[in-house]
Amino acid sequence: MNAIIASTSTIHGSGYLEYLKPVLKEHFKYAKSILFIPYARPSGLTHDEYTAKAKEGLSFLKAEVKGIHTFEDPMQAIKSAEAIFVGGGNTFLLVKTLHDLKLMQVLREVILKSTPYLGTSAGSNICGPNMQTTNDMPIVLPASFETLGVIPFNINAHYIEEDPNSRHKGESRRTRIKEFQNLNRINVLGLKEGSWLEARGDKITLKGDLDAVWFEPLENPKVLKPETILEC
């Protein structure tokens, strides 16, 4: 595997993908073209508009960025891609579209064959066994919640701790993840905005300057420091 799995595309006070620039220069250095998958498209954007945004965000690279929606055969586009970027937005919409177009399996295969992959937010949520630790609203019903499973645990992107002064009674992120684990025996990584995973071969390393939070069923959550190796 050769993947960058990022909590968010954008951190506060910085442009789209800007904080990842040095990482992506290295990650995509051999790619002449990058296949962009805009299916999670955020509010209001068309596939074209979202692809234009990705193009601009990656304009510091020499690679050409092409939207998968411009290919007649999206499955073939994935199979022959030199590199792949799955952008954020709504995870339900992304997963539904990948299942409807029968692309989940082929995407899994090329990632496991080490096609350089970048996922941000929803594009990172799909790397685990299922999408059931997303924060997104269920705006569509996917055929299945199963996702790529190229990493052996689920991601909770945009992870944030509850403000201890909050008067809000909605569940905290920790509570939600523990609820998930009452019913699913799957480990979960809470990945804060500004953190990413680097997956090279079988080694998955926590990157960025921030701690992450590791949840195992029936265990108390553990704080992980940057450079922690999650699988090897």
Place this chain on the structure above:
Amino acid sequence: MNAIIASTSTIHGSGYLEYLKPVLKEHFKYAKSILFIPYARPSGLTHDEYTAKAKEGLSFLKAEVKGIHTFEDPMQAIKSAEAIFVGGGNTFLLVKTLHDLKLMQVLREVILKSTPYLGTSAGSNICGPNMQTTNDMPIVLPASFETLGVIPFNINAHYIEEDPNSRHKGESRRTRIKEFQNLNRINVLGLKEGSWLEARGDKITLKGDLDAVWFEPLENPKVLKPETILEC
């Protein structure tokens, strides 16, 4: 219809159901027993434990509170209930269980026949046409996202405006609801903690001291004052 549809069971600094006490005294005044539906059960609680909590929260009433899980035939329990309370927790879990046990239709029927109903949080989310504006995590996959449809719009419970000083890049509640409306032509009411709807006959009134936010597809959200009549 004769329903109280509340954003939350509990407001900051107050006990379970406490802020609704005067409303519920009136609402349930003729009920000798109340059927409690604990299927959304929050983290860690058993159906028995959650029912005990509901019993305690409603102990100011004379009515006996019975959990639906203690009945051999839950469909019959709903049909013959004098009053019904569906508690909060996880909306996916609640909706999956109601569909799996084929209880959605019968619950709809008794509510439309004016059996006094109380919903809090997840128990309120299910009153609209579908559950797709829940904030909850998809910890299980329901057979369908369709819900009771006893009111003609969706609820977003625990509605909260984004902190304008937030540095977090996850979507705001407004953005999520507008994303839902890009794909679904359904109106949505953002109901803050401490607000509830009173549905009597065909009249639905916003109650409590707080504003609510009304979302129509393709329109800017509108702020609604307490005592606004939503349907008549």
